[in-house]
Amino acid sequence: MRGENLGELEELVLLTVGSLYPEAYAPVIKKELAEKMDRKVVMSSIHTVLTRLENKQFVCSRFGDSTPERGGKRKRLFEVTPEGFKALESLKSKRDALWGNMLQLMPNLQ
Amino acid sequence: MRGENLGELEELVLLTVGSLYPEAYAPVIKKELAEKMDRKVVMSSIHTVLTRLENKQFVCSRFGDSTPERGGKRKRLFEVTPEGFKALESLKSKRDALWGNMLQLMPNLQ
DNA sequence: TAATTATTTCTACAAATCAGAACATTATAA
DNA sequence: TTATAATGTTCTGATTTGTAGAAATAATTA
Numbered sequence: 001m002r003g004e005n006l007g008e009l010e011e012l013v014l015l016t017v018g019s020l021y022p023e024a025y026a027p028v029i030k031k032e033l034a035e036k037m038d039r040k041v042v043m044s045s046i047h048t049v050l051t052r053l054e055n056k057q058f059v060c061s062r063f064g065d066s067t068p069e070r071g072g073k074r075k076r077l078f079e080v081t082p083e084g085f086k087a088l089e090s091l092k093s094k095r096d097a098l099w100g101n102m103l104q105l106m107p108n109l110q
Numbered sequence: 111m112r113g114e115n116l117g118e119l120e121e122l123v124l125l126t127v128g129s130l131y132p133e134a135y136a137p138v139i140k141k142e143l144a145e146k147m148d149r150k151v152v153m154s155s156i157h158t159v160l161t162r163l164e165n166k167q168f169v170c171s172r173f174g175d176s177t178p179e180r181g182g183k184r185k186r187l188f189e190v191t192p193e194g195f196k197a198l199e200s201l202k203s204k205r206d207a208l209w210g211n212m213l214q215l216m217p218n219l220q
Numbered sequence: 221t222a223a224t225t226a227t228t229t230c231t232a233c234a235a236a237t238c239a240g241a242a243c244a245t246t247a248t249a250a
Numbered sequence: 251t252t253a254t255a256a257t258g259t260t261c262t263g264a265t266t267t268g269t270a271g272a273a274a275t276a277a278t279t280a
Binding site for chain 2: 254255256257258259260261267268
């Protein structure tokens with residue numbers, strides 16, 4: 001590992017950030033992951049991954065408005081960067097190609 | 111990690127085993143991963159992952175013919191089990207759903 | 221000011237992945 | 251018979267990725 005690959009959870013979180021645009025922040029990412037992917041993780045895992053994704057330049061972040069009608073810290077909102085999108089796209093297209101081969105070779109399992 | 115998720119490399123190797131049916135064994139898996147996925151890994155990583163996948167019942171293995179026209183130990187051939195195929199399918203369909211949402215929300219990045 | 225709420229940050233550990241080396245096995249070549 | 255080539259296995263140790271809980275922070279409400 002030379003820090004260039006996207007881990008399993010990293011990819012999922014990145015994808016979720018994209019699917020939640022433009023209101024992606026840790027708690028809703030956690031919720032979405034649980035609901036859509038059956039993937040239960042604690043909040044701090046989401047944050048850890050988000051930080052790593054930001055270091056890899058696959059997401060960028062900014063703080064939300066400071067006067068919402070609620071208590072609590074400001075939301076930290078995340079967005080997928082063009083680099084992040086490319087990374088996702090590249091993974092998907094390659095995986096899809098392998099899927100195509102597999103379905104062709106083992107049509108009985110479909 | 112509670113040992114129940116399919117890691118990034120585990121998924122790729124599993125998919126590659128399927129796409130190479132019925133001649134999937136470590137060296138060609140390594141080659142295929144490098145060529146189709148730009149994913150360079152050393153042989154021992156493939157073995158490690160294959161062993162884990164077999165423990166998870168996502169692949170099964172048998173030894174190849176003992177009289178091939180080549181030197182070396184017998185090939186250990188791997189196949190995706192129905193459970194393995196289901197795991198791949200489940201991941202794919204969930205990820206594709208997130209992809210759909212993302213493309214809808216950020217069509218500018220396409 | 222204190223309590224409550226929502227979220228982020230810190231810290232530490234576990235699991236997955238990576239890399240290289242030593243060794244075993246089988247067939248062919250010398 | 252010995253050497254060589256082509257596998258495959260196993261081990262050891264390092265790095266990256268994933269997990270979990272506690273602590274800290276910032277905003278609102280009492």
